[in-house]
Amino acid sequence: MRHGFMAGCSLSAYCPEYVGKTVSYLKQFYPELSIIQQCCGKPLYYIGEQQKFEKQYNKLLDSIDDCQVDEIIVACQGCLSMLRQSERVKSVSLWPVLAKVGLPAAAIGKAKDSDMVFTIQDSCPTRNETDIHQAVIQLLRELGYQVKLAKLSGKNTLCCGMGGMCGVANPKLAHDAMVHRVETLPTKNIVTYCASCRSAMMNGGGQSWHLLDLIWGPVVMQGDHCPENVLNSTFISWKNRYRTKKVLEHV
Amino acid sequence: MIKYSAATLAKAQYISETCSACRRCQRDCVFLSQQGQTPDQLFGDFVTTGKMDPKIAYSCQLCQHCTLVCPHKLDLAAAFLAIRQDLITQNHGRLPLKQLNGVRFNQIFSNFKLFTYTRKGD
Numbered sequence: 073m074r075h076g077f078m079a080g081c082s083l084s085a086y087c088p089e090y091v092g093k094t095v096s097y098l099k100q101f102y103p104e105l106s107i108i109q110q111c112c113g114k115p116l117y118y119i120g121e122q123q124k125f126e127k128q129y130n131k132l133l134d135s136i137d138d139c140q141v142d143e144i145i146v147a148c149q150g151c152l153s154m155l156r157q158s159e160r161v162k163s164v165s166l167w168p169v170l171a172k173v174g175l176p177a178a179a180i181g182k183a184k185d186s187d188m189v190f191t192i193q194d195s196c197p198t199r200n201e202t203d204i205h206q207a208v209i210q211l212l213r214e215l216g217y218q219v220k221l222a223k224l225s226g227k228n229t230l231c232c233g234m235g236g237m238c239g240v241a242n243p244k245l246a247h248d249a250m251v252h253r254v255e256t257l258p259t260k261n262i263v264t265y266c267a268s269c270r271s272a273m274m275n276g277g278g279q280s281w282h283l284l285d286l287i288w289g290p291v292v293m294q295g296d297h298c299p300e301n302v303l304n305s306t307f308i309s310w311k312n313r314y315r316t317k318k319v320l321e322h323v
Numbered sequence: 324m325i326k327y328s329a330a331t332l333a334k335a336q337y338i339s340e341t342c343s344a345c346r347r348c349q350r351d352c353v354f355l356s357q358q359g360q361t362p363d364q365l366f367g368d369f370v371t372t373g374k375m376d377p378k379i380a381y382s383c384q385l386c387q388h389c390t391l392v393c394p395h396k397l398d399l400a401a402a403f404l405a406i407r408q409d410l411i412t413q414n415h416g417r418l419p420l421k422q423l424n425g426v427r428f429n430q431i432f433s434n435f436k437l438f439t440y441t442r443k444g445d
Contacts, residue, residue, distance in 0.1 A: 074444065081433060102444075109440035111433040115426045118385060119418070120407030128430065139443040196386035228391065230351055235384030236400075238354070240422055242382045249353040249384065256351070313438045320440050 076106040076141035077166075080148025083282075084109065084316035085309035086267035086302060090284040091147075092319035094166070098145065099323070101173045106139035107320050108132070112151040118237040129154065136161050145169050147284075149204070149266050153197035165198065167265055167283070171207035175214050179287050183216035187294045191220050191257045193273055193280070194229035195266045202226060208265055208283060215286055222257045230256060232264075232272035239272075250276030261294075271303035324373065325413045331405040332370060338402055339367035341395050348389035348399070354382050355389065362389075362399055369406075377419035380406045 077098055079091045099105050113128030136144055137160065146152040147166040155163040174180075190212060198204050205226045212219050224230050233239065233249035254260060254276035262280040264270040273280035279298045286292065289299075302308045342363035349356040358365065358379065369375045383403040390398050410419040418424060432438065 076444070084438075104444040106444040107440060107442040109438075111430065111439075113430070116430055118404075118407075119381070119423050119426050120404065120409075120411050121427075122408050122412070124427075124430070128434075135441050139441065196384070196388070199387065199391070224351065228388075230388055231384040231386035233353075233384070235386045236381075236403075237423070237426060238382055238384045240425055241420055242378060245354060245357065245382050246384075248357070252353050310432065310438070317438055317440045320442070 073142045074104050074106070074140055075102040076108050076136060076139055076144040078108045078110070078112075078144055078146045078148070078151055079316065080146065080151045080267075081111050081313065082150075082267040082271075082303065083147050083284075085312045086270070086282065087284065087299075088312050088316040088319045090282075090288045091316050092323050093288045094147070094284060095320065095323045097176055098169075098173075102145075106136075106141050107323075108135055108139065108141070108144065109317055109320055110135055112148075112154045114150045114154050115237060117154065119241075129158075133158060133160050147265075149195035149198040150268075152201075165201065165204045165207070167207040167211065168203050170287075171210045175211065175287060180214055181216045183286070183291045186217060186291055188261060188292050188296070189218040189220050189259055189294075190261050190263045190281075191222050191259045192225060193222075193232055193253070193257070193262050193264045193266075193269050194225050195264070195269055196229055196231045196235055199227045199229050204265075208263070211283060212263060212286070217263075217286065217292075220258050224256055232266075232269040233276065234268045234272045246272075247275060252276075254278040261292075267303060270298075271301050274298065274301045275304070325410060327373060327406065327409045327413070331402070331409050334398075334402040334405050335366040335369050338397050338399065339363050339370055341397060342366070343394065345394060347392045347394070350392070352384075352389055354384060358382070362397060366402065375406055377410055380410065381420055381423070 116125035239246040344361040385400040
């Protein structure tokens with residue numbers, strides 16, 4: 073079976089280095105891995121631009137076909153939820169894949185001496201995909217972190233505030249939703265597996281780490297500050313998307 | 324005035340007739356709680372008047388938590404999405420909120436070769 077990898081726009085805008093490291097690692101298990109660095113068109117779908125969305129989405133599916141990919145590994149839950157609607161390609165979330173192949177040896181147990189207790193903001197587009205929720209908990213525990221789940225987690229998760237393009241259409245309401253979501257969580261130290269959710273949790277007053285920050289980055293202790301909220305900067309976000317392309321060209 | 328499709332109006336009518344106004348959907352949704360009206364009122368008004376403020380239609384986060392907690396499993400997200408689609412298609416492709424133009428620009432930039440890359444594996 074031939075595999076492909078798709079990081080998604082927001083993760084690419086967040087951290088090019090971690091996208092590159094993830095692809096390098098996956099290639100150890102899937103040497104024939106194809107790279108698909110394209111937008112799925114979900115923002116167009118959300119605002120109701122159905123025709124433009126279909127054009128964008130079919131362009132993505134054509135690229136996946138051109139690479140003869142049988143199964144695409146997707147890091148973004150938004151992209152995954154869109155690809156799930158197609159019968160043309162089989163899609164799988166990155167997180168159960170990492171749980172299956174195992175973390176890099178250097179990452180296993182690296183946080184066993186950390187006093188940090190994380191909660192998880194599950195992504196709402198994949199609220200019904202319990203294998204993803206379980207994989208994320210498993211990966212955090214294998215890293216060595218303690219996890220305290222929110223009452224509203226897994227399939228009961230709440231939106232981070234950015235969903236449905238609300239952040240664009242009604243920023244005040246989106247901010248209120250971000251603050252509300254952080255208030256519903258048992259700790260302000262929040263792990264996400266969506267770069268947009270991470271940004272939203274920070275805008276809502278939390279400290280938030282992407283799961284890839286914890287796999288590839290330094291061990292986090294209580295009181296540590298999370299990485300900068302780069303998605304709040306349009307310039308840095310686009311610069312990072314360009315940098316991600318350059319990183320992927322050489323992986 | 325926007326002429327909404329029969330399919331959109333049918334979705335709205337079903338919600339307005341089925342919602343029992345239990346307000347469970349408002350408990351954890353900032354949008355629905357701030358909006359104030361229960362779904363039966365909100366969509367009932369829409370069916371009656373044929374109008375909905377675009378800012379309301381575009382404030383739903385489409386996360387479907389409301390469907391999860393609704394005793395009737397009403398799909399509010401699908402109704403709001405259908406209204407959004409009609410707001411554009413029935414208005415000759417013009418966006419109903421000027422801030423949504425940013426999404427169009429974002430999509431155009433996303434397709435620039437500066438940001439896209441495809442490589443077939445060996």
